[in-house]
Amino acid sequence: MINNSYLLGLYGVSSDTTSLLGQTVATPRRAAQPTPPWSTTVTATPASDLVRAALGGRRLIDESAVRLDLSDGSDTYRQLFSLYQGLETLSALTNRSRETGVAATEQALLQKRFDSGLQEISTYVAGLDLEGVRLVGGTAAATAKTSAGVARDRPTFTTAPVHEGAVETPVAAFQGDVVFDITVARTASTTQTLRIDxxxxxxxxxxxxxxxxxxxxxxxxxxxxxxxxxxxxxSETRTVQVGTRTVTLPDGPDRWALKIQGTSVETVSFAPATSADAVYVAQAGANGAQQLLKFSADGVGGSSRIGETQWVDGRLSQTALPEGVAAVRASAVGPDGSLWLVADLNAEGLTGQPIKGESDVALLKYDASGRLVASRALGAASEASGFAIAVAADGKVAVAGSVTGALEPGRTVTDAAVSDSFVTVYDSAGVELWTQRRGARAADEATAVAFADDGAVLVSGRAASAMPGAAGVGGWDGYVESFRASQLYPGAPYTVRVEATRQFGTTGEDGVAAMTVVGSDLYTAGVESGRAVIRRFTLNAQGRPTLQSTRDLGVLSGEIATIAVDGGRVIVSGASRNAALQAGSVVNAHAGGTDAFVASLSTDLAASASDWVSYYGGAGEDTAADVKVSGGKVYVTGVSNRPFDAEDEDPTRGYLARMDAASGAVDWARTWSGDGDQASPATLAVASGGASVLDRLGLPNGVVAQSDSRLLTAATSLRVGDRFTVSLGDGGRARTVTVDGRDTLQSLARKIEQASQRRLIVTVATGTDGVQRLNIRPRDPEQGAVLNSGEAGRDALAGLGLSPGYIGATSGDDVTQTFGLNLGSGLSLKDEEARRAAGEAILKAMSQVRAAYRALAPQSETQRITGQAPAYLTAQLANYQAALSRLTGGG
Structure with a gap:
């Protein structure tokens, strides 16, 4: 028996009835939804046309261009289709950027249009008014949790491993003369010091x-x-490569650490009986891994060497820097012996401290044992790099560099793609005191910073046009600026004024690479039209610099690393291919290629018989990544004697050398390899008295830090004025949550609950890593709330590590189905990896729009119509019936 529906199906007719000629019939199915733009029946606009229109300035979303082929199609479909077509254009821009042969100028245009298009789509989605479904620009989930957090107090301190083997066996690190003091303070006036021998x-x-x-x-x-x-x-998992196989090795011997269990009412510190200077070297290794190495050139201290790699005599410890650190740019030691590092962060940021843009600047504080005790992110909205650091006698820290995009609250950026100079000053605990951003109309960057004796902050760098308050010379110029900050009362915001700006150089390419301030004298060292030039300024009472003298050392063919004043002499250092710098007599001759150099000049910069220059290096390429002068010694670090024809992936060795600042003679030097045969030192810092027996015990020299700031503006990348909005899932006015300088996780939780009109429950939870984070969930799952990002440059959600979107039930009975596009603010076309990720994200967003369309389909797709069938259809059905009867033998 052949079913009627089968025959009707052959002719494209749908029917649910067995009576073909009755008064009531099932008509062919009529479309219940308008045809979507992704249908195969719709002629697609060529991708090249979409790209051309977008680059020509046409908006990605245009509701008036959407044509619905269903007369009763609602505005919901018009909005969905408009959004989909906008995403198609965004996808076309991304695909174009991935094509081979695209010029750099076009790539820049594609990136700019992609950014604006992404913002256009984000704004459009935030304003959608859909019926039957909900669509959000971010995620849609039942709960949310911040990835940013604040560390709890840490009364327990665990050292690096100090012993390997059975617990009953003697510990090598405890042998010999081991004497130190433990000081425990209960109050400021109640302390006890115990001698441990x-x-x-x-x-x-x-x-x-x-x-x-x-x-x-x-x-x-x-x-x-x-x-x-x-x-x-x-135990750490260890593997070796055997041919093409990775073999996991058995666990090694037991490893043990010292553990200090403190209390909230006792502060513990350590002091050695004897000590010597310590040198910290930050270096990059294989696959971009960053390490912190600690050395003693005087044989004091000693390393336990447990679990360390590539050890060399004189090294006290090896510490891995946290993931997210892309490069270390500068370092300095504070008056309390702590080490401060200025690092660039990649787009991922530090664990528990996400950033808001493509890159940011981090200020990292380490104690003498190599433990990270504080980390601060600048909070740039787009990109930032830190190039310089200075520490004042009272412990204040200044960081300077370059930034693009928003930084300071309430300040409009003229061109978000042009870099400006910035300087930020922190107190001794790493809490930001003030930030200043200064920029020329063209690009500029701050490359050196220093504190004057009277508290003024001096910044120098280079600018491609005139800095505010100065006149340009031509090309890139060097500049010096003086800042002074004041408060009306303790705790009040700082008022910062620019005392003076001085710009100088030639009509060529100039800049300042290093600067130092001694009394009223300010010295700069830089490269001007390819020559090493030293300048001496005097500062008046208001910090205004006046040029007094200049010294030209000749063609550099290299770079300047630092300038300092020690023992009544100006010490200038760097790397040069010039074997005959005009800096006096040669102590150690140039060995070939690029060598590190140290030059000693008179303080008035006039040439004298006591001037000398000393070179350090081999016949290959040597760098001077950083140089510091301390206690009559000059310490130099960099890459040692690399072959001229070396490739990027070829092995590199690091070096650390010490010269006598009075004679230029080298009295100590070490070279070493790194993990993966890559060792590339970047910075060094000298800690007076920082090396001792405490190093092999894994104990810090000084106070054991137990707590850090709980302020969100200190512990995360958030800045005052950052914000986001909260709106109810069923509509209504969005309420703004704004971060202020006193906010903690607890106070921000209350703000979010209030903005959601108590629809959300926000709690502070502590993870297994000891970090507190916010957990957000709906009070009633069927009545959630939507988090929307703040405007570009002021988005607090990015700084919290929260995705914008809907928090609540996303499906179920009596629940509006919710779909999230999940188009994060970090999408970019900057390189092939980013373009691939952006393309995948856009395709997923387009699939969510299609899913929302399907969710709007009626439960029954067959629409029944009663009444008399049309004559032509009645005749057709009669023919079908006759054919059916003949096939089945009925007629």
Whole structure:
């Protein structure tokens, strides 16, 4: 028996009835939804036309251009189709950027149009008014959690591994003369200092338990609550490559660390009996991994060497810098012995500290044991790089560099693609005090910073046009600016004024690479039209610089690293291919290629018989990545003696050398390889008295930091004035949540709840990593809320690590189906990897629009119409019936 529906289907007719000639019939199915732009029946606009129109300035979304082929099609479909066509254009721009042979100028235009188009789509989605479905620009989920967080207080301190093997065996790090002091403070006026001398154990083996027992006995006798213990560290997975196979090795011997269990009422610090200078070197290794190395040139201290790689004599420790650090640019040691690093962050940011743009600047603080105790992100909206750092005698820290896009609240950026100079000053705890952004009409950047004795902050750099308040010379010029900050009362916002700006150079390519301030004298060192030029300015009471003298050292063919004043001499250093710099007598001759150099000049910069220059390097290429002068010694680090024909992936070796600042003679030097045969030192810093027996014990020289700032503007990349909006899932006015300088996680949680009219429950939860984060969930899953990003440059959601979007139930009975485009603010066309990621994200967003369209389809796609069938259809059905009867033998 052949079913009627089968025959009707052959002719494109749908029917649910077995009576073909009755008064009531099923008519052919009529479209319940307008035809979408992705239908195969719709002629698609060529991608090249979409790109051409977008680059010509046409908007990506145009509701008036949408034609619905269903007379009763609602505005919901018009909005969905308009959005889809906008995403198609965004996809076409992305695909064009991935084609081969696209010129750099066109790539820049594509990036600019992509950014504006992404913002256009984001704004459009935020204003959608759909019936039956909900569409948001970000994610759609039942709950949300910030990736940014604030670390809880850390009363427990665990060292790096100090022992390997059985716990009962003697510890190598405890052998020899081990003497240090532990100071425990309960209040500012109540402190106790205990001398720890392991010789008091006599002939007893110096095991972990024996040494911690000796220390705890003294702590208990003094009535203190802090205690020492031991902790077994988890084994690290080790692998080796055997041919094409990766083989996992068995676990190695047990590794042990010292553990200090403190209390909230006791502050613990350590001080060695004897010490020497320590040198910190930050370096990049294989695959961009960043490390911090600590050295002693005087044989003081010693490394436990457990778990360390590529060890070299004189190295005290090796510490991996956190993921997210793309490069270390500058470093300095504070008066308390802590180490400050200025680093560039990649788009991922630090763990628990996401950034708002493509890159940002981080200020990292380490104690003497190599423990990260504080991290600060500048909070740039687009891109930023830090190039310089200075630490004042009172512990204030100044960081300078370049920034594009928004930075300061309330300040409009004329051209978000042009870099400006910035300087930020922090207190000794790393809390931001003030920030100034200064820029020429063309690009400029700050490359050096220093504190004057009277507290003024001096910044120098280079600019491609006139800086505000100065006149350009031509090409890139060097400049110096003086800032002074003041408060009406403690705790009040700082008022910062620019005291003076001085621009100088030639009509060629000039800039300042290094600067130092001694009393009223300011010295700059830079490259001007290819020549090494030293300038001396005097500062008046208002900080205005007046040029006093200049010294030209000749053609550099290299770079300047630093300038300092030590022992009544001006010390200039860098790297040069010129074997005959005009800096006096040669102490150590140039060895070939590019060599590091150190030059000693008179303070008035006049040539004298006491001037000298000393070169350091091999016959290949040597760099002077950083140079510091301390205690009559000059420390130089960089890449050592690289072959002229070396490729980027070829092995590199790092070096650290020490010269006598009075004679230029090299009295100590070390070279080393790195993991993956890559070692590329970037910065160095010298800590006076920073090397001691505490290094092999894994203990810091100074206070054990137990807490950090809880302010969101300190612990995250958020800045005052950053914001986002919260609106109810069923519509209504969006309410703004704005970050202020006093906000903590707790206060921000209350703000979000209030903005959501209590639709959201926001709590502070502590993760297994000891970091507190916000958890957000709807009070009633069926009545959620929408988080929308703040405007470009002031988006707080990015700084919190929160995706914009809907929080609440996304499907189910009596629940509006919700779809998230998940178009993050980090999408870009800057390189092939970013273009691929952007293309994938846009395709997923387009699929969400299609899913929303399908969700709008009626439950039953067959629409029944009653009444008399048309004559032509009645005749057709009669023919079908007759054919059916003949096939089945009925007629």
């Amino acid at each position: 392991l010789s008091e154990l006599g002939g007893q083996p110096r095991t972990l338990d024996a040494v911690t027992g000796l220390i705890n006995d003294k702590l208990e006798a003094a009535g203190l609550e802090t205690r020492f213990g031991r902790e077994q560290l988890p």
